[in-house]
Amino acid sequence: MTRRRVKILIVSLLAIVVAATLRIAAGAQPPPAAQPRSLETAAAAAANGKAIYEQRCVECHGPAGRGDGPAATLLIPHPRDFSLGRYKIRSTESGSVPTDEDLIRSVQQGLYGTAMSGWGAILSDAEITDVVAYVKSLSPRFATDAPEVVVPGAQVPSSPESIARGLQVYDALRCASCHGSDGRGKGAIATEFKDDWNQPLTAANLTEPWSFRGGSTARDVFFRFRTGMSGTPMPSFKGAATDNEMWDLANYVVSLGRKPVWSMTADEVRTEYADETVRAAADPIRRGKYLVDTHLCALCHSPLDDRGRIMPGMMMAGGQIMRVAPFGDYPTGNLTSDKETGLGSWSDDEIRQAITRGILRDGTRLPPYPMDWPAFSAFTREDLNAVVQYLRTIPPISNRVPRPSRPFLPVYLWAKFKMLILQIDAPIVIFPGNAGTPGAR
Ligand code: HEC
Ligand code: HEC
Ligand code: HEC
Numbered sequence: 001m002t003r004r005r006v007k008i009l010i011v012s013l014l015a016i017v018v019a020a021t022l023r024i025a026a027g028a029q030p031p032p033a034a035q036p037r038s039l040e041t042a043a044a045a046a047a048n049g050k051a052i053y054e055q056r057c058v059e060c061h062g063p064a065g066r067g068d069g070p071a072a073t074l075l076i077p078h079p080r081d082f083s084l085g086r087y088k089i090r091s092t093e094s095g096s097v098p099t100d101e102d103l104i105r106s107v108q109q110g111l112y113g114t115a116m117s118g119w120g121a122i123l124s125d126a127e128i129t130d131v132v133a134y135v136k137s138l139s140p141r142f143a144t145d146a147p148e149v150v151v152p153g154a155q156v157p158s159s160p161e162s163i164a165r166g167l168q169v170y171d172a173l174r175c176a177s178c179h180g181s182d183g184r185g186k187g188a189i190a191t192e193f194k195d196d197w198n199q200p201l202t203a204a205n206l207t208e209p210w211s212f213r214g215g216s217t218a219r220d221v222f223f224r225f226r227t228g229m230s231g232t233p234m235p236s237f238k239g240a241a242t243d244n245e246m247w248d249l250a251n252y253v254v255s256l257g258r259k260p261v262w263s264m265t266a267d268e269v270r271t272e273y274a275d276e277t278v279r280a281a282a283d284p285i286r287r288g289k290y291l292v293d294t295h296l297c298a299l300c301h302s303p304l305d306d307r308g309r310i311m312p313g314m315m316m317a318g319g320q321i322m323r324v325a326p327f328g329d330y331p332t333g334n335l336t337s338d339k340e341t342g343l344g345s346w347s348d349d350e351i352r353q354a355i356t357r358g359i360l361r362d363g364t365r366l367p368p369y370p371m372d373w374p375a376f377s378a379f380t381r382e383d384l385n386a387v388v389q390y391l392r393t394i395p396p397i398s399n400r401v402p403r404p405s406r407p408f409l410p411v412y413l414w415a416k417f418k419m420l421i422l423q424i425d426a427p428i429v430i431f432p433g434n435a436g437t438p439g440a441r
Contacts, residue, residue, distance in 0.1 A: 075115045331435035
């Protein structure tokens with residue numbers, strides 16, 4: 001797997017874990033059993049879909065579908081805002097609403113390379129149809145606009161000749177200006193992108209087809225550049241070439257796909273990522289930010305509001321209220337560079353020791369949870385130093401967080417007995433609010 005993919009995977013898993021934890025804290029009910037289906041109107045489907053949505057989608061897409069659920073802040077790309085009716089994966093003209101089949105497919109198989117996982121294994125076909133009806137009801141566009149479906153000419157099968165012609169189309173349509181002459185950014189003119197929601201975005205690496213949101217067959221690729229990806233800089237190339245030329249181009253793009261990491265030998269991986277290691281050494285702060293982002297340090301080390309979102313302006317300022325019942329309370333520390341209440345006056349060694357050995361500055365030893373420091377102990381020396389260097393660049397936010405509470409010995413022993421002998425795990429509960437005192441000096 002590429003690091004970006006690993007990152008997305010970790011982000012998705014943690015988002016789901018956090019979402020699940022928050023639901024436990026909020027006393028959420030288990031999902032309603034699937035209802036027997038009768039002939040339904042769109043309204044009835046949407047009503048049923050709403051229940052599924054609230055159960056499965058709300059953590060990321062938010063209660064009103066505005067893409068602002070509790071897990072949204074840390075996900076890149078952000079979950080879709082459904083209120084605008086604008087979608088990336090369509091078989092319809094640029095600017096048009098997608099078809100039901102487009103939406104059903106996205107929900108069924110997910111958007112590869114993002115936190116949007118496929119629901120095909122979890123929801124029945126009928127449930128997916130209903131939840132899609134509900135998602136559509138969140139935007140007025142579906143009530144007024146009909147999808148303008150694109151019907152392409154007969155598919156040109158892939159062949160060396162078609163791929164060679166496709167390369168010429170790639171040059172003629174100037175795909176290289178964003179995707180590079182090699183499909184992975186070499187010589188690209190535009191390198192920094194934002195989507196319509198002002199979130200950072202990268203142009204797809206065309207040598208990594210497993211990361212294409214809408215799938216990696218020639219047909220999928222054809223539709224992506226023929227119809228464009230609404231809300232992103234990826235334009236529609238309608239009318240820019242004949243259908244045959246576009247099929248050649250799709251075949252060319254598919255031919256760029258390289259061997260995925262999970263099929264490579266260790267030597268091949270090392271060669272593939274040699275330049276990434278060089279880049280990391282040249283810019284440790286960037287590397288440190290990447291590691292801190294992918295390990296979701298901010299998801300724990302920031303206080304949450306009553307909807308589970310990071311409190312504005314408090315990112316990394318600590319104070320999230322975590323209880324490991326019955327081991328005690330572990331409010332998370334302030335990792336900003338504030339001298340009084342953050343890491344500003346900690347030595348590099350003290351920070352490294354907290355991250356990799358779970359030993360705090362005052363000698364408190366953390367259990368291996370909530371912070372998974374045993375996993376962090378596998379950081380290479382370079383990566384650990386990069387994390388420390390990056391933490392030092394986080395602007396100070398004053399928030400004095402109390403120390404973790406110490407468990408009462410008999411309670412501790414009983415909990416250990418339950419975990420080790422009775423195999424009953426200690427739940428981690430997260431409460432809304434800030435355990436710290438902002439502005440305390
Ligand atoms: C873990 C977070 C998460 C959950 C849970 C989630 N989504 Fe998503 N969803 C995303 C993200 C992130 C995107 C945006 C991906 C992108 O822009 O490339 C997205 C995009 C979408 C899209 C837009 C597809 C397009 O063409 O633009 C649809 C439709 C969608 N989700 C439906 C759902 C439904 C229905 C559910 C519940 C059954 C759900 N999602 C649950 C994260 C999530
Ligand atoms: C103006 C910049 C720009 C140009 C020109 C451009 N792309 Fe893209 N392309 C993007 C961006 C940005 C994305 C990522 C969109 C996303 O992830 O939501 C993308 C994504 C893609 C994807 C991934 C689709 C998926 O399902 O995720 C493919 C394939 C692709 N482009 C092919 C092409 C081809 C072929 C051309 C030329 C015909 C082209 N692009 C021209 C910016 C561009
Ligand atoms: C699952 C939640 C969680 C995650 C993820 C997490 N931590 Fe922690 N961390 C804690 C808790 C709880 C403590 C103990 C209370 C505290 O912060 O003192 C802690 C303590 C620390 C401390 C000592 C701070 C202090 O003031 O005592 C540092 C430094 C630290 N973590 C850094 C990190 C870094 C860097 C990452 C990401 C690589 C990270 N943590 C990820 C929960 C987490």
